[in-house]
Amino acid sequence: MAIEASLPPAAQTGIAAWLRKHFFSTWYDAILSLVFLALIFWVVSGIWSWGLRDAIWSVEDREACGHGAGACWAVIQDRHRLILFGLYPYEEHWRSTLACLAVIMTMILSCVPLFWTVWRLPILWIVGFGTFVLLMRGGFAGLPLVTTEQWGGLSLTIFIFSAVFVLGMPLAVTLAFARRSSLPVIAKATGIFIDVFRSLPLLTILFAAAVVVPLVLPDWLQGDKLGRVIIGFALFFAAYQAEIIRAGLQSIPDGQVEAAVSLNMPFWSQVVDIQLPQAFRNTLPSTINQAVITFKETSIVTIIGFFEVMASGNAVVGTGEWGQQYVEVYLFLAFIYFIFVFGLSRYGAWLETRMRLGHG
């Protein structure tokens, strides 16, 4: 039986082959490509004409807002101070700005491997976060005192996020070790605590911290509402982060700890020099993921009456004067969150590839 001659296979390289593979491999593929290309074109051109070409940027021609076809970014120009700083005294905004920059610098620095030791990282955070609180609160060296009730906007969001981290991390480490404890009572109690906190919505915990905890605390222990809410938030964060750290501790080979024991290393040295660095390194991607989730969840404190960036943005829409510009305001808020979260998650992805390559 003769074998029929067949055509040579189509070219596998070059623009035509690339187009065929990625756009037109079958007839329905071609249709889908055209549909989705049309969709992309429609969205991009819509964003271009609405958001940029026809947009109104300055407050002077505010009368035109809402009548034209384009976005009215004047609302952001008019109200950005409210969105970023909330009710913080107007003349003191520079302090809030500096304080936020200090914490953001701390966040960036803690992404640098140079600081990844058990001592440097906490010290860095205590310094950065301490600067933030001192600058925001004032009350020394001629700086007027600004109470936490007046904190608001993006600076409050950043404060809550970093405070939850500063308090929650040591708590999480403690919980993780307590859950692995060889003392059954402590391990069980920690397990129940973690499970209960993980099965409750964050909102119910914050609500309990704000409204119910004062009922069961003597007056001298109540502190202010923001402090209680942050403690509740930190406990919630710690319950999740503890499980991540526990997974990290479990992934350390037994030999590592056995070697330390045979060298007669003291317990604290085992924890600080051997277990924690490995546990953190192994779980960096999940930890960053948890940070991303926490940053987004700070928006929930809006519901129990704090004026963080989402609440202050929402207030701009709610006051009526700019009520029709809700799309612009919400997009601006989304943009703020997007920058922080996207930056963090990109960094996480970069770390993951770097560690997979073995440079970590």
Place this chain on the structure above:
Amino acid sequence: MSALLRSRAFKRGAIQIGFLVLLVGLIIAAAVVGRTNILSQGMATGFGFLEQTTGWTLSFSVIEIGPRSTYTRMLLAGILNTLAVGLLTLVLASLLGLIIALMRVSTNTPMKIVGGTYIELFRNVPVILQVLFWYALLTHTPSPRNAINFGDIAFFSNRGLTLPVPALSGWDVILLALGVVALSVAFRKLAYRFDFRQRVFGCIAAFVALFSILILTGRAPDMPLISVPELKGLRFVGGFTLKPEFTALLIGLVLFGASYIGEIIRGGLLSVDKGKLEAGAALGLSHSQVNRFIRIPLAFRAMLPALSNQYVWLMKGTTVGIVIGYPDYFAVVSTSINQSGQTLELLALLMIGFVIINYSLGFAMNVLNERLKLKGRN
């Protein structure tokens, strides 16, 4: 040696007993302080209030409710509202997530771009902001008189989305549900006689038959088959209206949840070993058979733990509905606290409610996981 052992055991026991004493002491102290605080504020205690009528009502409820309902019924309505929006979210977000995941793993570049952009956009913005945005958008739509009209049968206005629905009574719905259960049991028994496609078509045909019988016999004589909404004066009559609060919460949660679920499904699909797919192809299975018998079951197993976490998270995420006034369980409890002052009791009920919801969801997913686990060496 034995003395040392005993002293070590003693130390361990002492630490644990000390810990327990501290814990119990703290709880008792909190209870005592709570009691004095409550008594000094003149608040009532105990669960007697559950039988009292509320005097207020909810803007939305899946069960009949009014100002004369008791607190028990109000709380039940809250739980059902949470479950209604939560379960619907799980189903829709899973479907959308599956579509997005398939778009992202395809070789078609424009589809990949759209899928990737979707994920980045919706995952990186807090869900509460998304819900607020959709709510603002829904309430800024025109009034019923100028509603956006979909061929005179569905309308989109600031009252929500109004859809035509089959004119079924509550009993019809219950009968239909029983019928579906009976059918699926019957088809399971007969499974060996038919192949997959015959079973699916059989199920659909039987369901349609049951549905038509019900709709033809179960309605009042002068009622139309399908209740179509009509504009009468300033509002719609007939049909079913999805309230803006419900719709906004649903859209926000579904779009946000789908971005996470999409990534989980994509991870599952990519985790399937390529060799297994090639082995299937080498055995002469068609592309769709490889997908159905090898790829999807394996991927499903790989993604189930992450998926069940995400489901629990979404269920808890429904609590953000309070920001737009959707009366979910949390909202009902917090209104009840304001109205009755029974803070501690209601908070306990709130926590118990959520623990039960999450544990049952987790339990269901675990059962599924056990059923699907690869049997044998593992």
